[in-house]
Amino acid sequence: MMGRLPAWADVVLIPLMSIIAAFGISALVILYIGENPWEALKLMVDGALGSAYGWGYTLYYATNFMFTGLAVSIAFRASLFNIGGEGQAMLGGLGVAVVALALPWPHWTLALPAAMLGAIVFGAAWAAIPAWLQARRGSHIVITTMMFNFIGAALLNYVLVNILRPAGSMDPATARFPKGAHLPTLHDLPLIGSYFDKNTPANITLFVALAACVAVWYLLFRSRLGYAIRAFGKSESAAVYAGISPFRITMYVMLLSGGLSGMMAINNVMGEAERLVLNAVEGAGFIGIAVALMGRNHPFGVFLAALLFGFLYQGGAELGLWTTIPIELRTVVQALVILFTGALDNMMRMLVERIFALGHRRRAA
Amino acid sequence: MQANKDISIRVMPGTIHGIIGENGAGKSTLMSILYGFYRADAGEIFIRGKPTIIHDSQAAIRAGIGMVFQHFKLVQNFTVLENVILGVEEGMLLHPSLARARVALAQLAEEYALEVDPDALIEELSVGQLQRVEILKALYRHAEVLILDEPTGVLTPDEADHLFRILGNLREQGKTIILITHKLREIMEITDTVSVMRRGEMTATVKTSETSPEALAELMVGRKVLLDVTKGPANPGANVLEVENLRVIDADGVERVKGISFAIRAGEIFGIAGVSGNGQSELLKVLGGFQKATGTVRINGQEIDLSGHHSDGQTRRARGIAHVPEDRQHLGLIMDFTAWENLIFGYHNAPEYQSNALLMDNAGIIAEAARKLERFDVRPPSPMLPAKSFSGGNQQKLVLAREIERNPDLLLVGQPTRGVDIGAIEFIHKQIIALRDAGKAVLLVSVELDEILSMSDRIAVMFDGRIMGERDPEKTDQRELGLLMAGVGTEAA
Structure with a gap:
């Protein structure tokens, strides 16, 4: 075995090198199509971070990715590869819509918890079937879970067209949610409101996402269930020896994972669109996989990776x-980041380990 | 890390040269270098005085080095003959090679008394025969030097004797044999010269006739070691465990345990001897709560559920059964978990480990873990290290510390000293005996006959899912137990 790496190299250095490599190759692609990569980078940074408007969008996307990233991470911790975040978030949207349209909500403080519950229940239910089958x-x-993404899309299509579409409307979407279900945007908030543009969709759900990161950390590393989840994920045979039921852990973890994916709908359906449309998730479920990979399945890592992908998403849109x-090209850059942080992680790791081993040998000599 | 430091070893032709050392002493690394799996960073290999570079296993074979691995490398659904020619077939057609091999094999079998049916399928052969096939493979490739890595680990005493006779024949015919083992008895019995390794260094090379097991053990560990287990007479009390007519049918539909009955009393160690794979593992799994079975099992007079919903590791632990499993790396420990996390594994739901309804009392658990590491002499005694960074012996101490400290009524122990260094063996045996003397029942399963004989107060031998008989350790010996282990016995229980 190669020499072990210090924690900072594992957590910071390797992802950083992966990102730099991904951007390097992206620069070559941009050069190839005859544009200036330096200008493109400036434009991306400017567009995503340079203004109150850009910030708002970056954080809005990051909020989506935090939920789906956490969802994938928690399943990964139990060695379950949930790639159904997309479908679970779609169904979560349905849950939010059903709750939001059910009552003439007087105030968002009442509507938010109820909508969260709807999102969690629908998302979790959509994950429960594959979990049980496994x-x-x-x-x-x-x-x-992959197949359930397609089933979910078809189901949503059916429900929107045949049930939830307001009479006379040509659009496969629900009616607008009642005014009382409107979530405050970051611009509406006291103290920090002035830093955000009025027209950006970033809303109070960001704080729900941050709370979810903290809650998942406590769950994984401080609770009995988290202990059992991690034990099961590391060694199923040992978990069985210890009396941890694989059935129960699989079910619990997938319910949690589906629930977290579903929570994303608070942000995009309730916070932004304020009605449920067909393609509301826009691939955030899949980006969650990349976010989890890059974030090392750790809630704090997921938080940082979600910010990065939020930046890529918004900056890429500005480029276009x-x-x-x-x-x-946004997709190309994202794909390269995923390729380097996920699939080629071991390549980068071996390189760094070799460099460290060399350093050790020199010191020893 | 340096696995081998400045090793010089000179093996004389026509001798059996033993290499002995604890786990992690560097024996396997050294042999892997000789066989071309690793390359040494510095140093040279001479074969018959000629410097030889061995960069892969093909080069090793050309240089006349043959290796018999601990885990056989044979194709299950091929015949013996097909396995022997695998990799050295000549020409487009298989038939001429097979015919040539058949003649050569007959010659080898005659020369070295290595008889194996060349047309038998590998999956039909016993472990002892498989090993002979491996030796034949090496000889067919004109090996002059034969390296055997822990060859007796999977054999019955009888089969081991047979192997030693074969090795004796090979030596007479001028072959050179390097025998890697951790069993002192084998070294004393068959080798001419023995080299001792410790922490990657060759600490001594001596003539076997001029040394003793005690001296070798001291060279291996670096201090004086008590080889014999010392224990007082047992004071057995009431029955703790009663097993009646227990049957286990595994997932493949094979009956692994075929109706066994026994009882273990408080304050005694009940040893189960047997070659691995004769139902002992399944017995431990049933009692530990992760294998379904039929029959009756009572603990302290109360029946336990063998197949229902209340049959799992958690309910077994609640009934006072602790389990040190045979396979500590895949069952007993989570190798990526830290020592402190492993020290509550299986007991993580216990109320004393929780600080409130939601969260565990991590700080308290870590503090207690530090005390347990101290008490069980685990080195290094740091609770934050992952289990995989401890040596085999210290990993086993982690499991023992966890299970014994819960003060169980019944301790199940499988292969307590497998892959454990001599220094730790002594400590582990003492802990198990101390538990017995505290009035607890112990079920000991081991393939090491020495261990069974020295530790047990009563011995049962399992063969083919049945108990072949029960013996008093004072009134039996290796020979008699060996026969029972091979299924030769009169009283099948």
């Missing part, structure tokens, strides 16, 4: 707006 029937959760660089 735990009882041995159907692989990667396959089933102001240059001849197509907006698809």
Whole structure:
């Protein structure tokens, strides 16, 4: 075995090098299509971080990614690869819509907890079926959660077109949520409101996401259930020896994971659109996988990675707006970041380990 | 880390050269270098005086070095003959190679008394025969030097004797044999010369006839070691565990345990001897709560559920059963978890480990873990280290500390000293005996006959899922137990 790395190298250095490598190759791609990569980077940073408007969007996207990233992480901790975040977030949206439209909500402080509950229940329910199939029937959760994304999309389509669409509307979407279900945007808040633009969608859900990061940390590292989840994830045979039920852990973890994915709908459905449309999730469920990978399945890492991906998402959109660089380049950059932080993580790790081993040998000699 | 430091070893042709050392002493690394799996950072290998570079296993074979691994590398659904020629087939067609090998094998079998049916399928052969196939493979490749890595670990005493006769024949025919083992008795019985390794260094090379087991043990560990277990007479009390007509059918539908009955009293160690794979593991799993079974099991007179919802590790622990499993790396420990996390594994729901309804009392657990590490002499005594960074012996002490400190009525112990260094063996045995003397019942399963004989107050031998008989350790010996382990016995229980 190669020499072990200090914690800071593992947590900071390797992801940082991965990102730099990803940006390096992205720069080559931009050069190839005849644009100036330096200008493009400036534009991205400016667009995502340079204004109250950009900030607002970056944080809005980051909020989505925090939920889906946490959802993937918590399942990963139990060695379950939940790639159904997309579908679970879709269903979460349905839960939010059902709750928001059910009553003429007097105030958001009442509507928010109720909508959260709706999002959690619907998201968790959508994860529960693949979880049960895995735990009882041995159907692989990667396959089933993936398929449930498609089933979820079809189901949502049906419900929007046939049930929730207001009479006379041509649009497969629900009616606008009642005024009382409107969540305050960051601009509406006292003290920090002046830093955010009126027209940005970032809203109070950001704080729910931050609280979720903290709660997941406590759950994983301070609670009995978290202990059992991590034990099961590291070694199923040992977990069985200890009397930890694989069935129960699989169910609990997937319910938690689906619930977290569903919570994303608070942000995009209730906070931004204020009605449920067809493609509300916009791939955030899949980006959650990259966020979890990059964040090392740690809630704090997920928080940082979500910010990075929020930046990429917003900055990439700006690129498409102001240059001849197509907006698809955003996808290229994201894909490269995912490739380097996820798939090529071991390559970077080996490189860093070799460098460290060299340093050790020199010191020893 | 340096796994081998400045090692010089000279093996004379036509001798059996033993290499002995604790786990992690560097024996396997050294042999892997000789066989071309690793490359040494410095140093040279000479074969018959010629410097030889061995950069892969093909080069090793060309240099006349053959290796018999601890875990056999044979293709299950091939015949013996097909396995022997695997990798050295010549030409487009298989038939000429097979015919040539058949003749060569017959010759080898005659020369060295290595008889194996060349047309038998590998999956039909016993472990002892498989090992002979491995030796034949090496000889067929014209090996002059044969390296055997812990060859007797999987054999019955009878099969081990047979192996030693074969090795004796090979030596007479001028072959050179390097025998890696941690069993002092084997070294004394068969080797001509013995080299001792400790922490990557060769601490001594001596003629076997001029040394003693005690002296070798001291060289291995670096201090005087008590080889014999000292224990007083047992004071057995009431029955703690009663097992009646226990049957286990595994997931493949194979009956692993075929109706066994026994009882263990408070204050005694009940040893189960047997070659691994004869139902002992399943017995431990049933009692530990993670294998379904039929029959009756009573603990302190109360029946326990063998197949229902209340049959898991948690309910077993609640009934006072602690379990040191056979496979500590896959069952007993989570290798990536820290020592303190491992020290509550299985007991993590206990009320004393919680600080409130939601959160665990991590600080308290860590403080208690530090005390346990101290008491069980785990080195290094740091609760924050992951289990995988401890040596085999210290990992086993982690498991023992966890299980014994819960003060169970019944302790299940499987292979307590497998892969454990001599220094730690002494400590582990003492702890188990101390538990017995505190009036607890102990079920000891081990494939090491010495261990069973020296530790147990009563011995049962398992073969093919049955108990072949029960013996008093004072009135039996290796030979008699060995016969029972091979299924030769009169009284099947």
